[in-house]
Amino acid sequence: MEKSEHLELYRQMVLIRRLEETAAELYQKGEIGGFLHLYIGQEAVSTGIIAARQPQDHVITAYRDHGVAINVGIPSKVVMAELLGKATGCSGGKGGSMHMADVKKHFWGGHAIVGAHMPIATGLALADHMEKRNAVTICMFGEGATNIGFFHEAVNMSKTWGLPVLWVCENNRYGMGTSPERASAVSEIIQKACGYGMRAYDVDGMDVIAVKNMVSERLEDIRAGNGPQFLEVCTYRFRGHSMGDPERYRTKEEVQKFIEKGPIDNYRKFLLAEHISDEAGLVEIEKQAADEIVAGVKFAHESPEPEDEALFENIYVEDVERG
Numbered sequence: 001m002e003k004s005e006h007l008e009l010y011r012q013m014v015l016i017r018r019l020e021e022t023a024a025e026l027y028q029k030g031e032i033g034g035f036l037h038l039y040i041g042q043e044a045v046s047t048g049i050i051a052a053r054q055p056q057d058h059v060i061t062a063y064r065d066h067g068v069a070i071n072v073g074i075p076s077k078v079v080m081a082e083l084l085g086k087a088t089g090c091s092g093g094k095g096g097s098m099h100m101a102d103v104k105k106h107f108w109g110g111h112a113i114v115g116a117h118m119p120i121a122t123g124l125a126l127a128d129h130m131e132k133r134n135a136v137t138i139c140m141f142g143e144g145a146t147n148i149g150f151f152h153e154a155v156n157m158s159k160t161w162g163l164p165v166l167w168v169c170e171n172n173r174y175g176m177g178t179s180p181e182r183a184s185a186v187s188e189i190i191q192k193a194c195g196y197g198m199r200a201y202d203v204d205g206m207d208v209i210a211v212k213n214m215v216s217e218r219l220e221d222i223r224a225g226n227g228p229q230f231l232e233v234c235t236y237r238f239r240g241h242s243m244g245d246p247e248r249y250r251t252k253e254e255v256q257k258f259i260e261k262g263p264i265d266n267y268r269k270f271l272l273a274e275h276i277s278d279e280a281g282l283v284e285i286e287k288q289a290a291d292e293i294v295a296g297v298k299f300a301h302e303s304p305e306p307e308d309e310a311l312f313e314n315i316y317v318e319d320v321e322r323g
Contacts, residue, residue: 038239
């Protein structure tokens with residue numbers, strides 16, 4: 001990797017962290033409605049994944065989607081506008097926190113219902129397979145989603161039809177407030193993929209380079225026609241499941257243990273140790289990220305609310321050929 005590539009990964013992770021911290025503040029002020037699921041602690045996952053994909057590859061994820069939106073290239077101010085329900089948001093202010101998307105970037109959301117996006121991923125990959133397009137669908141989901149029917153149906157059909165899908169389980173150790181040991185019949189999530197005869201791997205989700213390298217290898221293998229694969233990314237969310245989570249299911253000592261080996265701090269130490277950047281260079285990146293988020297909040301505050309007529313937009317697809 002070139003120096004500029006390393007620093008871009010760091011910039012994206014810091015930008016996600018600053019956006020999420022600011023979103024938490026705005027939520028507590030009542031400026032963000034609905035639910036808010038923060039990506040703090042998991043920044044290396046989506047950053048590494050998206051850094052490995054090619055432009056034609058599809059990305060679809062669950063409701064913890066702000067970081068993915070940043071990584072695919074949606075401007076932070078547009079993400080912030082969506083969080084505040086403004087017309088300038090990526091979903092016109094009608095999707096909010098859990099429904100970030102940009103079709104032009106092959107980013108299909110942001111889905112609120114646990115696991116419901118997984119059959120959609122199978123469909124995206126089936127279309128590419130039938131049209132013989134050189135694209136892979138990257139489907140991200142939490143470990144809790146592996147306990148429901150959507151997961152098993154989608155994974156089974158992808159393997160049966162040999163579809164180009166990379167199933168990425170972001171195992172952050174808690175499905176809401178329940179650990180996998182209390183909800184899953186197998187102790188390791190990766191075992192569930194093996195049950196469908198699918199190649200399965202795991203990687204340290206606190207290491208952005210490890211994630212990027214692993215995903216690059218998996219995408220290359222899938223693109224070569226070797227069918228779907230499963231990747232378990234072991235990570236940890238530093239904050240609650242959502243903003244209303246009292247976190248009574250884990251101790252402060254447990255959280256602190258993971259914070260001490262957090263993805264941003266670890267990568268920062270790596271960049272300094274390998275002389276990829278000096279302290280001043282990283283501080284400047286951090287300052288620029290903070291300034292960008294401040295500007296994004298200003299943009300969102302100054303943006304208009306959606307018009308009433310927007311309620312009726314994008315409900316039906318217009319058939320251009322039939323008029």
